[in-house]
Amino acid sequence: MITKQQMIQTLLPKPALPVKEQATAFSPANIALIKYWGKRDNELNLPVTSSLSMSLAHGTHTTVKVASADSCLLNGKECPPAFAKRLFDYCNLFRNKDTFFEIHTTNEIPTAAGFASSSSGFSALILALDDLFGWHADLKTLSILARLGSGSACRSLFSGFVEWHKGTRPDGLDSFAEPLNTSWPELQIEMLPISSSQKPIDSRSAMKITVETSPLYSSWPQTVANDLPRIKEAINSQNFHQLGQIAESNALAMHATMLASHPPILYFLPESIATMHHIWRLRNEGLPLYFTMDAGPNLKLLYLKKDSTLVHEALGL
Ligand code: DP6
Numbered sequence: 001m002i003t004k005q006q007m008i009q010t011l012l013p014k015p016a017l018p019v020k021e022q023a024t025a026f027s028p029a030n031i032a033l034i035k036y037w038g039k040r041d042n043e044l045n046l047p048v049t050s051s052l053s054m055s056l057a058h059g060t061h062t063t064v065k066v067a068s069a070d071s072c073l074l075n076g077k078e079c080p081p082a083f084a085k086r087l088f089d090y091c092n093l094f095r096n097k098d099t100f101f102e103i104h105t106t107n108e109i110p111t112a113a114g115f116a117s118s119s120s121g122f123s124a125l126i127l128a129l130d131d132l133f134g135w136h137a138d139l140k141t142l143s144i145l146a147r148l149g150s151g152s153a154c155r156s157l158f159s160g161f162v163e164w165h166k167g168t169r170p171d172g173l174d175s176f177a178e179p180l181n182t183s184w185p186e187l188q189i190e191m192l193p194i195s196s197s198q199k200p201i202d203s204r205s206a207m208k209i210t211v212e213t214s215p216l217y218s219s220w221p222q223t224v225a226n227d228l229p230r231i232k233e234a235i236n237s238q239n240f241h242q243l244g245q246i247a248e249s250n251a252l253a254m255h256a257t258m259l260a261s262h263p264p265i266l267y268f269l270p271e272s273i274a275t276m277h278h279i280w281r282l283r284n285e286g287l288p289l290y291f292t293m294d295a296g297p298n299l300k301l302l303y304l305k306k307d308s309t310l311v312h313e314a315l316g317l
Helices: 004-011 081-092 117-133 139-149 151-155 203-213 217-236 240-259 270-284 305-315
Strands: 022-034 039-041 051-067 071-074 100-107 161-164 177-179 187-192 290-293 299-304
Touching: 004 139, 022 117, 022 151, 022 217, 022 240, 022 290, 039 203, 051 117, 051 151, 051 187, 051 217, 071 081, 081 100, 081 117, 081 139, 100 117, 117 139, 117 151, 139 151, 139 177, 151 161, 161 217, 187 305, 203 240, 217 240, 240 290, 240 299, 270 290, 270 299, 270 305, 299 305
Parallel strands: 071 100
Antiparallel strands: 022 051, 051 100, 051 161, 161 177, 187 299, 290 299
C-alpha cells in the first residue's frame, strides 16, 4: 500500500518550511450531480467511480497562521476535537514537527449536515498551505492533495462544472478533478434545508459500510458509467430535463445502495421524503424542478433561473 506521505514526496519540494507568517484562501462548496460513493483505496481516498459536480457561489474561507501551538477556530468558536484532529493530521502531512498553526475557518454553509462543507474546507486549506509554504503548485497537483483530506474536496478547486477522474494508478496520481469547458448560467442549484442537526453517521464511515456490506453496491459502478456521459451530454446541449432526471436518479441510486447495507444507512428524515413527494407532484403539474441529495437529510434543488419565482412560491421559500 502506498502511504499519503510517499505520494506527497513525489509531488512537493522538501523541506516544507513556511515562507510567510500567514495565508488565507477561499474555496467554493461543490454539490455532486453524479456522486462519489465508495473508495478503492481508503488511505489515498481513491474512488471506485468518477464523479461530476457543480461548484456553488458560497464556500469556506480559511486562514493558516504560523503559531507556537496548534489551535483551530471554526466559525469563530473552538473547533470540535474530532474536526481539529482531522485538520491537524492533514497539516502533519506537509509540515515538520516544529511547525504549529492557528487555523481560522469559516463556513458559509452548515458543517456536517450534508452541505458539503468538508469539500470546500480541505480545498481552502490546501490553497492556504500552498501560499504559506510557497509551493506554487498547479491546480491539478492541489486537487490531488486536497483529495487526501477529503475525496470531494478535489472538485472544490474549480468553479462551474467539475469532473473528478477516478484514475487507475495505485498511487492516485491520475485521480484528480478538472473543470468542464462549459458554463450554464441559467442552471440553479439551491439548498433546501430540512435539518441542520449533526447527521447520524459521517459520509466516510457510511461509504465504507456500503462498499463492504451492501449487495446493491456492485451495481453502482455501472450506474455511474451510464450516467456520467449522459449528464455531460445534457450539460453540453443544456438539456435541463435530461440533467435533472439523471442527477435525481443517480442520487437516489446512491441512497438505495446505502439502505441495503448492514447496519442500514438512511439519511432521509420524514420531512425529506415529504419534500420529495412535493417536488414530484409539482413536476407532474409541469414545474421543471428536480433535486439531488447527499449524505444528510437536506435536499438541493435543481431548476432554471426563469422558474425561480415559481419554485420559491411552490415550496414556500
Ligand atoms: C455524498 O468527500 O465527504 O457528498 O473522501 O471520505 O472525505 P471522504 O468523503 P466525502 O464524501 C462525499 C460524498 C457525497 C457525494 C459527493 O460529494 O460526490
